[in-house]
Amino acid sequence: xxxxxxxxxxxxxxxxxxxxxxxxxxxxxxxxxxxxxxxxxxxxxxxxxxxxxxxxxxxxxxxxxxxxxxxxxxxxxxxxxxxxxxxxxxxxxxxxxxxxxxxxxxxxxxxxxxxxxxxxxxxxxxxxxxxxxxxxxxxxxxxxxxxxxxxxxxxxxxxxxxxxxxxxxxxxxxxxxxxxxxxxxxxxxxxxxxxxxxxxxxxxxxxxxxxxxxxxxxxxxxxxxxxxxxxxxxxxxxxxxxxxxxxxxxxxxxxxxxxxxxxxxxxxxxxxxxxxxxxxxxxxxxxxxxxxxxxxxxxxxxxxxxxxxxxxxxxxxxxxxxxxxxxxxxxxxxxxxxxxxxxxxxxxxxxxxxxxxxxxxxxxxxxxxxxxxxxxxxxxxxxxxxxxxxxxxxxxxxxxxxxxxxxxxxxxxxxxxxxxxxxxxxxxxxxxxxxxxxxxxxxxxxxxxxxxxxxxxxxxxxxxxxxxxxxxxxxxxxxxxxxxxxxxxxxxxxxxxxxxxxxxxxxxxxxxxxxxxxxxxxxxxxxxxxxxxxxxxxxxxxxxxxxxxxxxxxxxxxxxxxxxxxxxxxxxxxxxxxxxxxxxxxxxxxxxxxxxxxxxxxxxxxxxxxxxxxxxxxxxxx
Amino acid sequence: xxxxxxxxxxxxxxxxxxxxxxxxxxxxxxxxxxxxxxxxxxxxxxxxxxxxxxxxxxxxxxxxxxxxxxxxxxxxxxxxxxxxxxxxxxxxxxxxxxxxxxxxxxxxxxxxxxxxxxxxxxxxxxxxxxxxxxxxxxxxxxxxxxxxxxxxxxxxxxxxxxxxxxxxxxxxxxxxxxxxxxxxxxxxxxxxxxxxxxxxxxxxxxxxxxxxxxxxxxxxxxxxxxxxxxxxxxxxxxxxxxxxxxxxxxxxxxxxxxxxxxx
Numbered sequence: 002x003x004x005x006x007x008x009x010x011x012x013x014x015x016x017x018x019x020x021x022x023x024x025x026x027x028x029x030x031x032x033x034x035x036x037x038x039x040x041x042x043x044x045x046x047x048x049x050x051x052x053x054x055x056x057x058x059x060x061x062x063x064x065x066x067x068x069x070x071x072x073x074x075x076x077x078x079x080x081x082x083x084x085x086x087x088x089x090x091x092x093x094x095x096x097x098x099x100x101x102x103x104x105x106x107x108x109x110x111x112x113x114x115x116x117x118x119x120x121x122x123x124x125x126x127x128x129x130x131x132x133x134x135x136x137x138x139x140x141x142x143x144x145x146x147x148x149x150x151x152x153x154x155x156x157x158x159x160x161x162x163x164x165x166x167x168x169x170x171x172x173x174x175x176x177x178x179x180x181x182x183x184x185x186x187x188x189x190x191x192x193x194x195x196x197x198x199x200x201x202x203x204x205x206x207x208x209x210x211x212x213x214x215x216x217x218x219x220x221x222x223x224x225x226x227x228x229x230x231x232x233x234x235x236x237x238x239x240x241x242x243x244x245x246x247x248x249x250x251x252x253x254x255x256x257x258x259x260x261x262x263x264x265x266x267x268x269x270x271x272x273x274x275x276x277x278x279x280x281x282x283x284x285x286x287x288x289x290x291x292x293x294x295x296x297x298x299x300x301x302x303x304x305x306x307x308x309x310x311x312x313x314x315x316x317x318x319x320x321x322x323x324x325x326x327x328x329x330x331x332x333x334x335x336x337x338x339x340x341x342x343x344x345x346x347x348x349x350x351x352x353x354x355x356x357x358x359x360x361x362x363x364x365x366x367x368x369x370x371x372x373x374x375x376x377x378x379x380x381x382x383x384x385x386x387x388x389x390x391x392x393x394x395x396x397x398x399x400x401x402x403x404x405x406x407x408x409x410x411x412x413x414x415x416x417x418x419x420x421x422x423x424x425x426x427x428x429x430x431x432x433x434x435x436x437x438x439x440x441x442x443x444x445x446x447x448x449x450x451x452x453x454x455x456x457x458x459x460x461x462x463x464x465x466x467x468x469x470x471x472x473x474x475x476x477x478x479x480x481x482x483x484x485x486x487x488x489x490x491x492x493x494x495x496x497x498x499x500x501x502x503x504x505x506x507x508x509x510x511x512x513x514x515x516x517x518x519x520x521x522x523x524x525x526x527x528x529x530x531x532x533x534x535x536x537x538x539x540x541x542x543x544x545x546x547x548x549x550x551x552x553x554x555x556x557x558x559x560x561x562x563x564x565x566x567x568x569x570x571x572x573x574x575x576x577x578x579x580x581x582x583x584x585x586x587x588x589x590x591x592x593x594x595x596x597x598x599x600x601x602x603x604x605x606x607x608x609x610x611x612x613x614x615x616x617x618x619x620x621x622x623x
Numbered sequence: 624x625x626x627x628x629x630x631x632x633x634x635x636x637x638x639x640x641x642x643x644x645x646x647x648x649x650x651x652x653x654x655x656x657x658x659x660x661x662x663x664x665x666x667x668x669x670x671x672x673x674x675x676x677x678x679x680x681x682x683x684x685x686x687x688x689x690x691x692x693x694x695x696x697x698x699x700x701x702x703x704x705x706x707x708x709x710x711x712x713x714x715x716x717x718x719x720x721x722x723x724x725x726x727x728x729x730x731x732x733x734x735x736x737x738x739x740x741x742x743x744x745x746x747x748x749x750x751x752x753x754x755x756x757x758x759x760x761x762x763x764x765x766x767x768x769x770x771x772x773x774x775x776x777x778x779x780x781x782x783x784x785x786x787x788x789x790x791x792x793x794x795x796x797x798x799x800x801x802x803x804x805x806x807x808x809x810x811x812x813x814x815x816x817x818x819x820x821x822x823x824x825x826x827x828x829x830x831x832x833x834x835x836x837x838x839x840x841x842x843x844x845x846x847x848x849x850x851x852x853x854x855x856x857x858x859x860x861x862x863x864x865x866x867x868x869x870x871x872x873x874x875x876x877x878x879x880x881x882x883x884x885x886x
Contacts, residue, residue, distance in 0.1 A: 151856035221855050229824060230807040230855060316804035317795070317824035355694070358703045364713075386810060386852075387821035387828075390736060397728045401720045408716045411683060412709065418690035420626075420700030425691065433687050440683050444676055447723065451672065453665050453731040456818035457654065460810060460851040525655050526814035526845045531859035537844045610701040 025105035029076030029202075036072030041065030059236050059309045062217060066243050070206050077202050078106020083195055098592050106202065108194035111591040114180025115491070116201045117255075121176050122560060124167040124208045125477075129553055131160035136549040138532050142539040153532035154221035155214070155237060161224030162211050162241060165335065166248035167204060169472050170290075172480045173342035175204070175255045178283045181487065182259050184584035185277050187268025187602065189594045192261035200254035203247045210244030223530060225332070226301075228315030228324040232308055242305040249294050252338075256290035259283050268583065270602035277582050277606055278359070281366050282345020285373040289334050289341070292377070297331035300324070325384060333380035337372055340439070340471055343479035344410040345369060347432050350486050351414050352607050353580040354429045355421025359607035361413050368409025375403040385455045393452045400450035404443060411436065424578070427501030431482030434509045438474025441513075442467055445520065463523030466516045473512060477556075481505070484563055489577045490584060494570030500562050508555035515548035581606040630689050637681035645673045654817055656845040658867055659832040662817025664734055668727035675719065738787075738831045747789040747831070748782065754809035754822050755796040757857030759848050766877045769884060778863040780848055783873035784837050790830040794822040810852035813865055814845040821852055840864035 022028060045054060045061035057065075075084065081094040096102045102112055103119065138146040138153055147153040183191050191197050214220065218235025231238050263276070263284050276284075304324065307314045315324040352359045359365070381388055381396040414436065423429060445467040448454050458464055481504075488496050519527075522541045527534060534542070576585040583602070587595035649670045657663050737743065753760040759778045761771040773779045782788055794806045811830060812819035815838065820830040840846050841864075850861035868876065 149856060150859055154853065154856065154858075219856075221853065221858075223853055227808060227853070229804065230853065232804075233807060233855065313804050317806050318803055321808055321823050321825070355699070357699050358701045360703060360705075361709055362703070364709060386819055387808075387823060390732075390739075393732060394729060397732075398724050401724050401728065405713075405716045405720060408712070412712050415683070415686050415690070416705065416708065418686070418694065420702070421690070421694045422699040423691065423694050425695060429691070433691055436687060437684060440680060444680060447676065448669060448672055451668055451723070451728045451731070453661075453668050453727065453735060453818075454672075456820075457662070457665050457814075459819060460812070524653070526847075526849070528812065528849055528851045530853035533859040535844050535847070535862075608703075609699065 024101070025077045029073045032072035032076035033069040033206075034072075036068035036070075037065040040068035057217070059217075059239050062236070062239055063243065063305065063309055066210065066240070070203070070247060073206050074199060074202055079199055079202075082106050082108070082198065096592070102592065106198045108190075108198045109591055110183045110191040110194065110197060111180050111595075113191075113197050113201050114176055114178075115591065117171060117175035117179055117204065118177070120201070120204050120208070121168055121172045124163050125172070126557075126560070127208075127212065128160045128163035128168065129556065131156050131163075133550065133553050135160065136546040139534075139542045140546040142534055142536045142542075144533055147532055150532040151219040151221050151234075154223065154530060155219045157530060158220055158223045158226075158241065159211055159214065162245060163208055164472070165224055165339075166245055166252070167208050169339040169476060170252050170335065171204065171248075171255075173346070173476065173483065174259070174283060174286060174290075174338075175201070175252065177480075177483050177487065178259055178279070178342065179255060180491070181584050182280065182283055183262055183266060184587055184595055185280055185582050186262060186266050187271055187583045187596060187600045188262065188266035189596055189599075190266070191258050192266055193258045196254050197258045200251045200258070203251035203254075207244045207247030207249075207251065210240050210247060214238070214240035214244065216240075221530075225328060226304065227321075227328075228304060228307070229317065229321055231304065232311070232316065239305065239308065242301045242308075245301060246298060249298055252290055253294045253298075256287035256294070260287040260291065263287075268596070268600050268602055271583075272602075275602055275605045278348040278362075278365060278369075279342070279345045279582075281369050282342045285345075285369045286338050286341045289338050289373050289376060293331045293334040293338075297328070297335075300327040300331070303327075322387065325387065326381070329380040329383045330377075331380075332383060334376045336468070336471065337376040339476050341369055341372060343435065343439075343476045344372070344407075346479050346483055347410060347414050347436060348417075349582070350428050350432050350482060351417050351421075352609070353486075353578050353582075354426060354432075355417055355423045356579065356609050357417050357421035357423075358609045359413065360416030360419075361409075362605075362607060364409045365413035368406040368413070371406035371409075372403060375399060375406065379403055382450055382455070385452050386459050397450055397452050401447060404447060407443060411440075426485075426578075427496065427498060427505055428482045428486035430502060430505045431478050431485065434505060435475045435478035435482060438470050438478060438512070441517075442470030442474055445470065458523060460529050461523035462519045462527045462529065465529055466519035466523060469516050469519075474516070478508070478512075481508075481559055484559075486578070487584075488563060488566065488570070489573045492567040492570065493572055494566055494568075495573045495577060496562065496566040496570055504555065504559040504562055507558060508552060511548050511552035511555050515545050515552055518545050518548070581608075626693065629693075630685065633685045633689060634678075634681055637685050638678045641677035641681050642674065645670065645677055654815075656815040656838075656843050657817055658813075658815040658834060658836045658838050658843075658846060659817055660835050661735070661738070661832050662815065663835070664731050665817045668731050671727050672723060675722070679719070738833070739829065744787055744789060744831065747787045749789050749791060750780070750782075751791045752793070752811055752822075753797060754792070754794045754811070754850065754854075754861075755798070756805075756807060756855055757850070757861040759850075759861065759863045760797065761863075763877070763880075766881070768877065768880045771880060772883070774883070780863055780865045781873060781876045782834050782865070782867050783870040784834050784867050786834055786870070788832050788834060790820075790832070792820060792822045792828045792830060793826075794824045807854045808852050809850050809854050809861070812849050812851040813847065814849065815843060815865075819851050834867050837867055837869060839866040839868070841866075 041061045044064045045058050049060055086092050103116055214237040217240055218237040220234045220237035222231050263280055313319050315321050348365050378399040382400045485501055527538050653666045653669045654662055751762045761780050762769050771779055792811050794809050796805050806824035809822045810819055816832050838846050846865045848863040
């Protein structure tokens with residue numbers, strides 16, 4: 002049915018069922034391997050053959066990788082769904098109505114959303130494991146887990162890159178927004194379903210590339226890949242650039258798709274004035290992505306060429322600062338790409354849980370939009386230690402000012418909480434915790450915006466803790482809030498309230514104990530990117546590591562709980578929280594059109610005063 | 624009404640507790656160890672911002688806890704607007720941010736720029752700092768010291784107390800000058816000095832401090848030079864002990880260094 006919605010109806014089913022192909026993921030892997038081998042060999046042995054070169058060189062790995070990703074995308078289904086129809090062939094793509102649909106190209110936004118959710122969760126666990134290894138190393142002031150500091154730094158780089166580009170940027174946007182934005186807009190499909198199907202499969206390719214980067218050699222730069230150091234390391238950095246290219250392209254396609262969905266696929270009556278807060282958040286974040294992701298992609302392509310041609314654009318004879326500036330020009334908006342959907346979700350979940358009219362809605366929207374607009378004006382605060390003095394004041398000014406629109410999200414939620422009939426459920430708890438954590442992240446952000454303080458805390462664990470408060474503390478906590486909040490919609494089942502609260506309190510205590518101490522260890526002189534550090538910091542680091550392990554186990558506990566309840570939880574009705582946004586009124590199953598007929602929206606979604614009619618009024622035929 | 628009064632009461636209590644906590648931390652030293660006037664300026668800025676922000680933090684935290692406990696399964700109070708509350712919130716957040724920009728951001732930065740004014744720095748001790756992978760090299764052109772080393776050949780930094788010091792920072796490898804692209808970005812940081820400066824290959828950058836306390840790496844591990852910008856696998860090992868000594872001890876050390884270099 003969803004396939005029909007996306008325009009993928011086959012002509013004769015009987016004929017198609019005779020066509021047998023290998024499982025798409027297996028076929029994709031095979032085609033990727035063939036692509037890599039053929040093109041790598043062609044480049045390193047035929048076109049660009051140099052004496053004493055190994056079989057895989059930087060150039061051949063780049064070309065081979067591009068062929069491998071194309072092979073992979075074609076293999077998982079782009080061949081049947083995109084390429085052949087482009088040349089006029091009928092679409093021959095059967096999507097079985099069971100678990101197999103998650104392992105192949107799909108144009109159903111719910112399937113794509115779930116694929117993103119699974120992939121993101123998997124990469125979160127793997128990159129989290131990297132973090133656990135780092136914390137284990139840091140339990141001792143001497144090297145004891147890793148055999149050399151370069152291996153530690155490579156782990157740091159992989160952890161940061163995957164968490165940034167496959168969890169932070171993707172979890173709420175590629176995952177929950179792909180699933181819920183079309184539902185909230187009252188639409189049966191996203192605007193560009195085929196592009197959406199393609200976008201997900203770039204993500205595992207990118208994740209795998211980054212995790213496999215040690216095959217090409219260590220890279221010690223961390224996720225920022227500062228030149229000229231990036232040019233000195235062995236070649237692992239090549240797979241960093243390529244992997245990030247795949248992951249950011251995935252995010253870019255999602256952003257284009259969701260922007261178009263919000264603009265063009267709204268149900269009749271869903272005017273801009275009635276757009277749900279999550280819709281505003283995703284619109285803001287998608288525009289940010291569309292503006293800034295191409296910028297970082299160009300920067301990384303230039304850096305890659307700088308490395309493999311090679312040029313010396315960013316070395317001493319070029320301009321090292323140019324790379325840093327190009328990087329942070331994207332690097333700061335990235336922070337808001339991560340956190341704006343979280344702000345929007347607070348304003349989405351709290352009115353439902355409080356059964357209370359959303360307070361000062363227009364200020365909430367203003368806040369989201371102004372955070373988006375300001376985010377391009379603050380980036381150079383990452384560079385107070387290396388910029389001209391005259392540049393410090395304007396960037397310090399805008400960095401402090403961005404806390405004003407950020408504060409509007411708090412204004413809205415606190416106003417909504419006041420006098421509410423709050424249901425103290427797990428999602429509520431996670432949202433409140435997330436707000437507390439972002440408050441700490443924001444307060445330390447005000448400190449960091451002050452240049453004189455920044456010159457001391459820059460590049461220490463103080464900064465490290467600050468941005469983990471904004472990313473884990475607010476975005477990951479809100480991610481879990483959203484997972485519990487929408488679990489009844491995703492699975493038709495309810496989680497266990499006691500276990501959910503236990504999980505929330507567990508991660509909250511572990512998170513604050515681990516990262517709270519990091520502020521102090523940073524002020525005491527713990528700098529970043531060190532596997533080995535002075536002895537006097539060992540006790541504090543040991544304690545941080547213990548709570549970090551507890552935090553890792555806490556996340557695992559929440560994921561196991563959610564997965565378990567997904568299959569075995571108590572079945573619940575369509576709308577257990579009594580929410581008013583459209584997703585609560587559609588059919589929850591993937592593979593089936595949500596709304597038939599389309600709903601007709603007659604009021605906003607956040608009015609809980611008693612005389613308001615229920616939104617949407619019983620669907621009318623168009 | 625009772626809710627507002629109760630909330631205000633808890634807010635007041637939390638604010639008082641918070642201010643007490645901030646001042647206890649301030650008394651102990653927010654930077655743990657501060658051996659220059661620049662570090663003291665930084666500490667003052669942190670203390671000022673935290674003191675001003677404690678009521679704000681207390682407001683949000685008490686609000687989160689209070690509403691979560693108090694407003695449960697009663698009849699809800701429906702309203703979508705409160706012009707007075709929103710007005711106060713918006714104006715107050717703008718005012719607070721402008722205050723922080725004026726003081727301490729701009730005021731402390733002006734102080735820092737003044738430290739760097741050439742006319743105020745005629746009698747500075749000049750230390751040329753060269754960063755290479757992975758070593759600090761300190762030389763004192765005014766005293767003819769090429770590489771300041773202890774008797775084991777490890778780089779060491781000696782500074783006289785109550786003196787303006789101008790660090791001239793460069794990143795290149797003096798032992799491999801045939802490779803113009805060999806240098807990477809480093810960061811010159813002495814944790815107890817309260818500031819740091821990136822060292823960019825191809826640029827000469829300056830950092831000014833005014834030492835105000837006799838101390839050394841032997842008594843305080845924060846008195847060390849530490850590279851703070853990742854510069855490869857050797858990054859954690861790129862550190863050197865610092866000694867801030869009286870001016871007579873400094874002159875004794877200069878004589879000893881000269882003798883060491885002559886030998």
